[in-house]
Amino acid sequence: MDKTELIKLINENLAEEFEVDIETITPEAHLMETLDLDSLDLVDMVVLIEQNFHFTPKAPDFREISTFQDFYDFVESKMNERQ
Amino acid sequence: MNGNNGKEWSGKTRGGSFGYRFFIVLIDRLGVRFAYVFLAFVVIYFIPFAPKATVASWWYARNILKKSRFRSSVFLFANYYRFGQTLIDKVAVSAGKKDRYEFVFDESYPRFLEMLNQENGAIMVSAHVGNWEIGAPFFDKYGKKMHVAMLDAEYRKIKKMLEQHSENRNYNVLPLDETDGLSNIFRAKAILDRREFICFQGDRFLGNTQTAEVGFLGKTARFPVGPFLLASRLRVPVIFYFSMREQGAKYKFYFQMARIESTETGKSGEPGTESAVKTGTSSGIKPEILLLEQYVRALEDIVRKYPHQWFNYYRFWKGN
Numbered sequence: 001m002d003k004t005e006l007i008k009l010i011n012e013n014l015a016e017e018f019e020v021d022i023e024t025i026t027p028e029a030h031l032m033e034t035l036d037l038d039s040l041d042l043v044d045m046v047v048l049i050e051q052n053f054h055f056t057p058k059a060p061d062f063r064e065i066s067t068f069q070d071f072y073d074f075v076e077s078k079m080n081e082r083q
Numbered sequence: 084m085n086g087n088n089g090k091e092w093s094g095k096t097r098g099g100s101f102g103y104r105f106f107i108v109l110i111d112r113l114g115v116r117f118a119y120v121f122l123a124f125v126v127i128y129f130i131p132f133a134p135k136a137t138v139a140s141w142w143y144a145r146n147i148l149k150k151s152r153f154r155s156s157v158f159l160f161a162n163y164y165r166f167g168q169t170l171i172d173k174v175a176v177s178a179g180k181k182d183r184y185e186f187v188f189d190e191s192y193p194r195f196l197e198m199l200n201q202e203n204g205a206i207m208v209s210a211h212v213g214n215w216e217i218g219a220p221f222f223d224k225y226g227k228k229m230h231v232a233m234l235d236a237e238y239r240k241i242k243k244m245l246e247q248h249s250e251n252r253n254y255n256v257l258p259l260d261e262t263d264g265l266s267n268i269f270r271a272k273a274i275l276d277r278r279e280f281i282c283f284q285g286d287r288f289l290g291n292t293q294t295a296e297v298g299f300l301g302k303t304a305r306f307p308v309g310p311f312l313l314a315s316r317l318r319v320p321v322i323f324y325f326s327m328r329e330q331g332a333k334y335k336f337y338f339q340m341a342r343i344e345s346t347e348t349g350k351s352g353e354p355g356t357e358s359a360v361k362t363g364t365s366s367g368i369k370p371e372i373l374l375l376e377q378y379v380r381a382l383e384d385i386v387r388k389y390p391h392q393w394f395n396y397y398r399f400w401k402g403n
Binding site: 038039040042043044046047056058059062063 | 264265266267268269272276293308309312313316317
């Protein structure tokens with residue numbers, strides 16, 4: 001899967017899971033604010049990552065993520081590590 | 084005893100370690116019966132000198148239990164006395180004196196053990212009623228896999244005392260950092276992923292916690308959503324657990340398995356089973372709210388049965 005496909009997949013999953021308009025998801029948008037997440041809602045995010053991308057993120061990973069672009073890069077790097 | 088400015092719970096437990104130490108020595112030297120007698124004088128002291136807790140207990144007696152002023156005065160003493168008794172009993176049992184107590188289990192106990200034996204993670208939700216901790220020795224081999232969620236400030240305060248005076252602590256503590264919700268979530272998830280158990284107190288939260296308002300004993304109160312959201316998202320069973328003091332040196336343990344309705348199958352089941360889904364319920368209510376409402380109903384039944392064992396000494400209900 002190339003990065004464009006990965007981003008498309010991530011955006012579709014996030015829009016569906018967190019019930020937001022997919023148009024609001026842009027690389028520079030703030031992840032937590034756009035998806036209206038608090039720390040408890042991150043359980044949903046973890047489950048989503050486990051089910052769709054087959055790895056389990058750690059708490060410090062999320063501290064590094066601010067925008068969707070950060071999130072795309074994070075998922076991509078973890079998937080590359082697995083290969 | 085827990086209280087702060089009387090508004091919300093601050094995350095800290097009232098009373099210094101001196102009080103605990105004093106009773107530990109008293110029980111050790113003079114026995115549990117003497118400690119009960121001495122407790123009556125402590126209660127008489129507490130009524131005027133713990134005014135915020137006294138106001139909360141009085142409000143509960145007058146507005147929830149609808150007692151007269153005279154009966155509320157009697158209740159105040161009985162409520163504090165019962166609370167003190169449960170603390171004495173906890174210390175006595177943790178010091179190895181469990182043989183002087185009788186422990187009985189409700190009819191759901193075999194189902195509870197069966198659920199723990201499924202090798203699933205599970206979430207147990209208790210409350211500040213009765214004496215949940217006194218049941219810990221009976222969790223037996225499961226205790227080693229049990230993590231009691233405790234706010235960090237509260238845990239730090241009692242940690243040393245617990246370590247010094249307990250023969251063996253029968254459970255682990257999951258310290259919750261009130262400033263780092265993210266780490267709490269991940270620690271809790273890691274425990275459940277290891278197929279171990281977390282015990283939450285479902286009637287306590289701090290200011291920044293996600294809560295929902297639910298009718299409870301005729302008035303509206305706020306309850307934390309977190310334990311139920313975790314359970315529904317991670318699909319683990321939820322068990323409501325209460326340990327209540329009865330007449331004589333006797334405790335009765337109550338267990339209730341939560342049920343959740345599925346949109347996919349149209350059937351209901353326990354979280355962690357196939358019919359427990361994260362997407363919602365056929366009634367349109369979010370699964371975590373459905374679980375929370377079941378918990379509140381279970382807690383309501385217990386408080387109605389044991390009104391003197393309600394130990395939340397702060398403004399619990401909305402508007403009180």
